[in-house]
Each structure stands twice: as C-alpha cells, then as structure tokens.
Amino acid sequence: MKLIQATKSRLVFQLGQREELLLLRVLSLYPCVPPAHRQLSKGGRLPEPEANQRLLDEALAEHRADNKKQLQALLADQRRFTHMETGAQLSLSPAQVDWVLQVLNDVRVGSWVQLGSPEELAVGLNEKTSPHVRAMEMAGYFQAQFLEALGGGT
Amino acid sequence: MAATATPEIQPGVIQTTEDKSKSGLEPGYLVICWNDPVNFMDYVTHVFQVVFGWPRKKAEFHMLQVHEQGKSVLARESMEKAEHYVHQLQKYSLHATMERDE
Numbered sequence: 001m002k003l004i005q006a007t008k009s010r011l012v013f014q015l016g017q018r019e020e021l022l023l024l025r026v027l028s029l030y031p032c033v034p035p036a037h038r039q040l041s042k043g044g045r046l047p048e049p050e051a052n053q054r055l056l057d058e059a060l061a062e063h064r065a066d067n068k069k070q071l072q073a074l075l076a077d078q079r080r081f082t083h084m085e086t087g088a089q090l091s092l093s094p095a096q097v098d099w100v101l102q103v104l105n106d107v108r109v110g111s112w113v114q115l116g117s118p119e120e121l122a123v124g125l126n127e128k129t130s131p132h133v134r135a136m137e138m139a140g141y142f143q144a145q146f147l148e149a150l151g152g153g154t
Numbered sequence: 155m156a157a158t159a160t161p162e163i164q165p166g167v168i169q170t171t172e173d174k175s176k177s178g179l180e181p182g183y184l185v186i187c188w189n190d191p192v193n194f195m196d197y198v199t200h201v202f203q204v205v206f207g208w209p210r211k212k213a214e215f216h217m218l219q220v221h222e223q224g225k226s227v228l229a230r231e232s233m234e235k236a237e238h239y240v241h242q243l244q245k246y247s248l249h250a251t252m253e254r255d256e
Contacts, residue, residue, distance in 0.1 A: 033247055038244050039251060040237070040240060040251060040252060041251050041252055041253055042186075042188075042251045042253065043253045043254065045253070045254045046183075046233075046252070046254065047233070052237065055237070056237075056240070056241060056244065059241050060241070060244060060245065063245050098200075098204060101197065101200070101246075102245065102246055102247070105193070105197060105246060105247045106247050108192060108193075108247075109190075109192055109193065109247040110247075112191075112192040117190075118191075119191055120191070121156065121191055121192065136192070140156070140194070143158075143194060143197060144158050144194065144196075147158060147194065147196045147197060147200060148158075148196075150200060151196065
C-alpha cells in the first residue's frame with residue numbers, strides 16, 4: 001500500500017489485490033477491545049466512581065456502535081475503492097483516515113488483550129494465538145502506512 | 155510503546171502548560187496516559203495532536219515521556235474536562251486515566 005496523491009482534503013492510496021482483501025478483513029474484525037478493559041481511574045479516588053465509570057462505559061459503547069455503522073457503510077460503499085487490473089485505489093479524507101486509524105488500533109489493541117496483554121509482542125504461534133497475532137500485525141501494518149501518509153502531509 | 159519511526163525532538167526543551175493551572179485553588183484532576191507495548195509511538199503522537207490540538211513537537215514530547223517514564227501527565231483540569239479528555243483518549247484505545255491531584 002502506498003500513498004499516491006495527497007491534498008488537504010483527500011488522500012489516495014494504491015493497494016494490491018491482496019492488500020485490499022486484507023484491509024477489509026482486518027476492518028471487519030472491529031470491535032476487538034473488550035468493554036471491561038477500559039478504566040476511568042487507577043487510584044479510584046474519584047467522587048461517585050461507579051457512576052462515572054458507567055458514564056465512560058456508555059460513551060464508549062455508543063462510540064463503538066457509531067463506528068460499527070460507519071464501518072459497515074464503508075465496507076458496503078463500492079465507490080470507496082476504484083478497482084484496476086493490479087489492485088485498487090482507496091480515497092479517504094484526512095478525517096476518515098483518522099477514523100480508520102481508530103478502528104485499526106482497536107483491532108490491534110483488542111488482539112493484544114486477547115493474547116493476555118503480553119509485555120513482549122513476539123508471542124509464540126499456536127492454534128490459539130495465531131489468529132490474534134495475525135490480526136495485531138496486519139492492523140499494525142496498515143496503521144503504519146496511514147500514519148506515514150498523515151505525517152507526510154503535515 | 156511500539157516504535158514506527160525515530161522522533162527528531164530533544165526532550166526537555168518543550169514548555170508544557172499543565173503546571174500553569176496548578177496554582178488554582180480548585181481541586182484538579184490529572185489526565186494521565188500510561189505506557190503499553192502495543193500502541194505505536196507515531197499513533198500516540200497523532201492522538202495527542204487530535205485530542206488536545208497540540209503541535210507535533212509538544213505531542214512528541216509527551217509521547218516520549220510515556221515511552222521512557224511509563225506515563226505522562228497530559229493535563230490538569232476540572233473533573234468534567236478531565237473526564238472528557240479520558241473519554242476521547244480511550245476512544246482511540248490509549249491507556250488513559252484520570253487521577254485526583256493531591
């Protein structure tokens with residue numbers, strides 16, 4: 001995947017056929033982070049901690065539902081990808097790139113959580129771990145490409 | 155924190171603003187971002203820029219603090235504002251919490 005055109009309002013990426021399939025596959029894994037993973041405070045010295053934690057949980061659940069809807073719309077939108085013989089072009093606004101980054105990072109972090117939140121990311125592969133390791137690495141691959149595109153544009 | 159690129163800034167030369175509000179009498183809440191091995195350094199920088207509207211160098215300074223010291227205090231705010239920032243950071247799947255500033 002590479003950035004082939006960048007303006008203030010639009011970023012166009014060239015993807016190979018396999019890359020397009022992989023990107024769609026990784027995005028379809030959203031959401032991955034378990035809701036109980038998020039905590040508002042470590043120290044727990046906030047007033048009304050349970051009510052405030054519930055507010056956070058509700059806000060994140062709503063955000064997740066919105067993201068899921070947007071994602072379904074993106075995956076269903078045939079015009080998002082322009083198909084060519086060698087692959088596809090993906091056209092996104094900078095705000096959409098930011099949003100795709102959020103979704104990809106949820107998949108990356110969620111996969112890491114599924115692996116037991118290891119300090120070392122080089123996890124041994126077996127039947128149980130390999131789907132999560134693959135999802136984490138693929139999400140990371142696309143994140144790096146999108147981040148590079150954003151960094152180059154600022 | 156996972157690396158995607160080598161930042162070019164010098165830590166320690168950036169003026170941060172969180173100390174300015176410390177003289178206020180209201181109880182404050184610290185917005186803290188914690189290190190983890192999975193979030194990319196460039197991603198964390200990007201999120202700080204988006205959520206706080208910081209210039210890249212300031213965002214990189216705090217990202218490096220997270221990476222090297224295990225955490226960074228990103229802001230000291232009223233409870234409502236601190237909550238808002240933690241919600242925003244967690245939407246990006248960063249490990250962020252708010253703690254009462256004693």
